[in-house]
Amino acid sequence: xxxxxxxxxxxxxxxxxxxxxxxxxxxxxxxxxxxxxxxxxxxxxxxxxxxxxxxxxxxxxxxxxxxxxxxxxxxxxxxxxxxxxxxxxxxxxxxxxxxxxxxxxxxxxxxxxxxxxxxxxxxxxxxxxxxxxxxxxxxxxxxxxxxxxxxxxxxxxxxxxxxxxxxxxxxxxxxxxxxxxxxxxxxxxxxxxxxxxxxxxxxxxxxxxxxxxxxxxxxxxxxxxxxxxxxxxxxxxxxxxxxxxxxxxxxxxxxxxxxxxxxxxxxxxxxxxxxxxxxxxxxxxxxxxxxxxxxxxxxxxxxxxx
Numbered sequence: 001x002x003x004x005x006x007x008x009x010x011x012x013x014x015x016x017x018x019x020x021x022x023x024x025x026x027x028x029x030x031x032x033x034x035x036x037x038x039x040x041x042x043x044x045x046x047x048x049x050x051x052x053x054x055x056x057x058x059x060x061x062x063x064x065x066x067x068x069x070x071x072x073x074x075x076x077x078x079x080x081x082x083x084x085x086x087x088x089x090x091x092x093x094x095x096x097x098x099x100x101x102x103x104x105x106x107x108x109x110x111x112x113x114x115x116x117x118x119x120x121x122x123x124x125x126x127x128x129x130x131x132x133x134x135x136x137x138x139x140x141x142x143x144x145x146x147x148x149x150x151x152x153x154x155x156x157x158x159x160x161x162x163x164x165x166x167x168x169x170x171x172x173x174x175x176x177x178x179x180x181x182x183x184x185x186x187x188x189x190x191x192x193x194x195x196x197x198x199x200x201x202x203x204x205x206x207x208x209x210x211x212x213x214x215x216x217x218x219x220x221x222x223x224x225x226x227x228x229x230x231x232x233x234x235x236x237x238x239x240x241x242x243x244x245x246x247x248x249x250x251x252x253x254x255x256x257x258x259x260x261x262x263x264x265x266x267x268x269x270x271x272x273x274x275x276x277x278x279x280x281x282x283x284x285x286x287x288x289x290x291x292x293x294x295x296x297x298x299x300x301x302x303x304x305x306x
Contacts, residue, residue: 003302004039004137005287006275007072007257010048010105012057017304018285030060036289037065039130041257042072042139042183046101047280051108055119071126072139072257073183078102080164082120091168124159128182131252135290140185140258141211143245146178185258186211188223188242198229207231208259212247212272227260227278247272253296255288270295277303 003022008015016031024031024038031038044058045051061067081102083091092099109116129147130137138147153175154163167176187206190196195203209215210225216238220231223242247254253271260278266286267273273296277286289300 001035001292002037002039002068002132002135002290003033003287004041004135004255004273004275004290006041006277006285007043007279008040008048008054008058008285009043009046009074009279010051010054010108011279011283011285012048012050012053014279014283014285014304015054015057018287018302021302021304022287022289024066029064030057030066032061032064032066038067038287039137039255040067040069041137041255041275042070043074043257043276044069044072045078045105046074047104051105052112059119059122068130068137069126070130070137070139071123071128071183073180074101075123075126076164076167076179076183078105079120079123080168081106082117083161083164083168085165091165124161125157127156128154128179134252134292134294136252136254138254138256139183140256141182141245142247142254142256143178143181143211145245146181149174149178150182183258185209185225186242186244191240194220194232196229196231200228204229209242209244210268211244212269213244214246215241215244225259227262253290253294255290261286266301267296267298272296 019031024033038061040058044054058069062069077099081092081099085091128150136142166173167179170176186209188209189206197203208225209223215223219233219235221233224231249271251271255273255275257276259274259276261274261276262278262282266275273288275286275288277284279285285304287302289302
């Protein structure tokens with residue numbers, strides 16, 4: 001069975017603690033469990049103090065059959081940031097707006113250019129989603145339409161560099177929209193006259209939403225799946241309701257990360273679970289130990305301690 005682990009973001013020591021808590025032991029081929037496989041929801045690089053150690057640990061587990069992992073938006077950005085354009089020049093030009101977190105990963109691999117190149121090539125072999133034994137794993141949002149599109153348009157063995165060039169250069173392409181949908185989720189743009197403030201004193205113009213639920217009749221706060229600010233408690237006018245991708249209760253259990261839940265709740269519905277506990281701010285990692293049950297249960301959530 002599977003242990004689904006949320007965004008690690010370069011925090012190798014909390015990951016080691018969590019693996020030990022889950023019964024994995026270190027040996028010559030990395031961490032392993034006699035009867036279980038770890039499944040990472042993406043975003044294992046950037047931000048943390050031990051990015052190099054983290055990617056080495058996870059890659060070793062994957063290559064030895066002890067883990068699976070998918071790509072998150074941070075891995076996609078890291079690949080894009082290192083790709084050359086058609087003229088052989090860097091695709092992303094300074095000051096690398098929206099790619100600042102990637103710089104920390106690059107800095108951690110300073111002096112190890114070939115190793116970082118090897119990891120980038122390895123990341124291009126990773127899937128964008130998983131479907132297995134009655135569960136699904138995605139980084140941010142499950143959309144049947146997006147998944148079907150990507151099944152038919154992304155190579156299974158290794159994602160070509162041209163795919164990443166297209167993601168960066170053509171934001172309105174179907175490929176781009178579908179990849180960002182499953183790795184970033186859905187965001188709702190705030191009305192011009194509505195101003196809120198996040199925990200850093202910044203007034204964001206959009207917020208992450210509960211993509212698995214119909215939006216009609218919900219307040220701004222009820223539709224929100226944010227952890228950094230609170231939204232107003234009045235009903236969203238029907239004229240500006242966003243589209244969502246409702247996830248039916250009879251669908252397979254879906255696990256994802258991305259949303260920085262701190263102390264939770266992590267189990268949102270009996271078949272929807274977010275295992276991201278915002279390790280950057282909390283130093284806590286969350287995993288769900290799936291035993292084959294058809295509905296999620298809180299007793300199978302495992303967390304490291306601060």
